[in-house]
Amino acid sequence: MWTELSATISSLAVVFFMFEKYLNYFPYTIRGYAERNFRKVVNFVNPYVAISFHEFTSERLKRSDAFFAIQNYLSTSSTENAKRLKADVVKESQSVVLSMEDYEEVTDVFNGVRVWWASGKIPPQSKSISWFPGSEEKRYYKLTFHKRYREIITKSYVEHVLKKGKEIAVKNRQRMLYTNNPSKDWHGWKPTKWGNIVFEHPSTFDTLAMDTAKKEEIKKDLIKFSKGKDYYAKIGKAWKRGYLLYGPPGTGKSSMIAAMANLLDYDVYDLELTTIKDNSELRKLLIETKGKSIIVIEDIDCSLDLTGQRKKRKEKDDDEADKEKDPISKKKKEAEEESGSKVTLSGLLNVIDGIWSACGGERIIIFTTNYVDKLDPALIRRGRMDKHIVMSYCCFEAFKVLAKNYLDIESHELFGKIEELFVESKMSPADVADSLMPKSDEQDEETCLKRLVEALEASKEEARKKSEEEAMLKTKDGVVTEG
Numbered sequence: 001m002w003t004e005l006s007a008t009i010s011s012l013a014v015v016f017f018m019f020e021k022y023l024n025y026f027p028y029t030i031r032g033y034a035e036r037n038f039r040k041v042v043n044f045v046n047p048y049v050a051i052s053f054h055e056f057t058s059e060r061l062k063r064s065d066a067f068f069a070i071q072n073y074l075s076t077s078s079t080e081n082a083k084r085l086k087a088d089v090v091k092e093s094q095s096v097v098l099s100m101e102d103y104e105e106v107t108d109v110f111n112g113v114r115v116w117w118a119s120g121k122i123p124p125q126s127k128s129i130s131w132f133p134g135s136e137e138k139r140y141y142k143l144t145f146h147k148r149y150r151e152i153i154t155k156s157y158v159e160h161v162l163k164k165g166k167e168i169a170v171k172n173r174q175r176m177l178y179t180n181n182p183s184k185d186w187h188g189w190k191p192t193k194w195g196n197i198v199f200e201h202p203s204t205f206d207t208l209a210m211d212t213a214k215k216e217e218i219k220k221d222l223i224k225f226s227k228g229k230d231y232y233a234k235i236g237k238a239w240k241r242g243y244l245l246y247g248p249p250g251t252g253k254s255s256m257i258a259a260m261a262n263l264l265d266y267d268v269y270d271l272e273l274t275t276i277k278d279n280s281e282l283r284k285l286l287i288e289t290k291g292k293s294i295i296v297i298e299d300i301d302c303s304l305d306l307t308g309q310r311k312k313r314k315e316k317d318d319d320e321a322d323k324e325k326d327p328i329s330k331k332k333k334e335a336e337e338e339s340g341s342k343v344t345l346s347g348l349l350n351v352i353d354g355i356w357s358a359c360g361g362e363r364i365i366i367f368t369t370n371y372v373d374k375l376d377p378a379l380i381r382r383g384r385m386d387k388h389i390v391m392s393y394c395c396f397e398a399f400k401v402l403a404k405n406y407l408d409i410e411s412h413e414l415f416g417k418i419e420e421l422f423v424e425s426k427m428s429p430a431d432v433a434d435s436l437m438p439k440s441d442e443q444d445e446e447t448c449l450k451r452l453v454e455a456l457e458a459s460k461e462e463a464r465k466k467s468e469e470e471a472m473l474k475t476k477d478g479v480v481t482e483g
């Protein structure tokens with residue numbers, strides 16, 4: 001059968017090639033007629049049907065899910081069949097995934113029906129010479145089968161391939177940490193909007209030091225969200241949830257994001273707004289994100305001037321001097337001037353809960369800030385940022401988690417004193433963790449706990465001095481006012 005088939009295909013290919021080659025020599029008037037009839041004859045003689053699955057959909061906005069599902073599906077059958085394979089290492093370098101090289105062909109059998117898969121790519125349309133070959137290449141897979149099996153292939157086989165492909169993708173899935181490339185680098189050789197590395201942050205909810213009840217509440221909230229596909233569909237809401245994490249530096253906001261990603265097994269997209277040119281580029285970035293992901297904008301107050309009052313503020317020249325003194329305004333202004341970004345508050349809001357935000361499956365959006373009061377209320381209203389989580393200074397309960405993690409102890413005679421000291425001192429979990437961490441093999445738990453006691457006492461002393469100064473200032477003000 002094979003010999004017969006290849007002989008037929010080769011003769012057809014020769015005829016087809018000759019026809020295409022000499023088509024231009026036909027008189028213009030009969031060229032279209034000749035071509036149409038030739039194709040009719042070819043279709044009549046050729047009993048095979050071909051379906052192409054392209055990497056990009058027609059608008060080239062989004063990579064096709066079907067293409068990737070097929071790629072995964074073929075990774076299993078091609079290892080047995082294909083002669084040229086591409087290798088990729090996944091799962092912390094533990095396993096290798098093989099896929100078909102370009103222009104390779106493999107066969108597959110489904111319910112006794114044989115089909116052929118071929119991989120190919122369409123070269124760039126433009127004829128101009130480019131320094132970046134390959135940047136416009138469009139890859140595709142072509143499925144060929146006998147027309148007798150059209151029904152079974154189009155109805156059952158394609159569905160089977162997509163389902164299996166998705167299952168394989170889940171099995172091989174390695175979580176990624178993405179960050180957006182500056183929009184000015186989106187053109188050129190292999191343009192990608194997101195750069196990525198494997199996400200390997202070790203923070204979990206067990207290692208996170210905070211109030212236990214609050215921790216449990218957040219965990220339940222996240223799990224409920226991740227299982228809420230049907231519920232969100234029922235209430236007619238896009239399957240997404242916004243979290244606002246705020247609190248002083250070193251209180252565990254970034255660690256919390258990593259813990260969330262580890263709990264839900266989601267990818268993380270770290271969005272840097274200052275390098276995005278405008279709102280439409282921001283939207284393009286969002287479209288390229290996948291489901292099961294956390295989109296993070298850290299230090300939102302510093303990212304851009306997102307207070308929604310850009311114009312009004314620019315007119316207020318008399319405020320300029322004050323702003324120069326304010327470190328946040330200064331930082332914001334610098335970021336804006338440096339980047340020339342034109343992303344606006346309304347653009348960002350549109351991305352968070354506009355019509356586009358529902359594209360691509362479940363998503364968590366997280367903003368972090370040290371200064372929650374500086375944010376525009378529109379940005380953080382309920383519904384956009386559904387849950388506000390305050391990350392505060394370390395308390396005794398949080399300390400116990402850190403002591404267990406860092407020193408492997410659950411009680412010690414110094415715990416009583418430490419508990420008392422926590423009432424009056426303000427130390428971030430990052431500082432407490434630093435005191436608790438042994439700096440050499442000689443340092444035992446006692447040394448570390450004593451170091452913490454000293455730090456707590458120093459912080460308590462500092463707090464006392466500060467409140468005294470404030471009290472003095474108040475009295476002075478009172479005297480001045482009265483005078």
Ligand SMILES: Nc1ncnc2c1ncn2[C@@H]1O[C@H](COP(=O)(O)OP(=O)(O)OP(=O)(O)O)[C@@H](O)[C@H]1O
Nearest residue numbers: 207208209248249250251252253254255429430433
């Ligand atoms: N609540 C916490 N539980 C456990 N470790 C913590 C906690 N908070 C801070 N740490 C430790 O301190 C370090 C800094 O914390 P993290 O980066 O999460 O703080 P942050 O709130 O994001 O600070 P910033 O506002 O400066 O970004 C972390 O590497 C972590 O080890």
Ligand SMILES: [Mg+2]
Nearest residue numbers: 253254255298
């Ligand atoms: Mg942080």
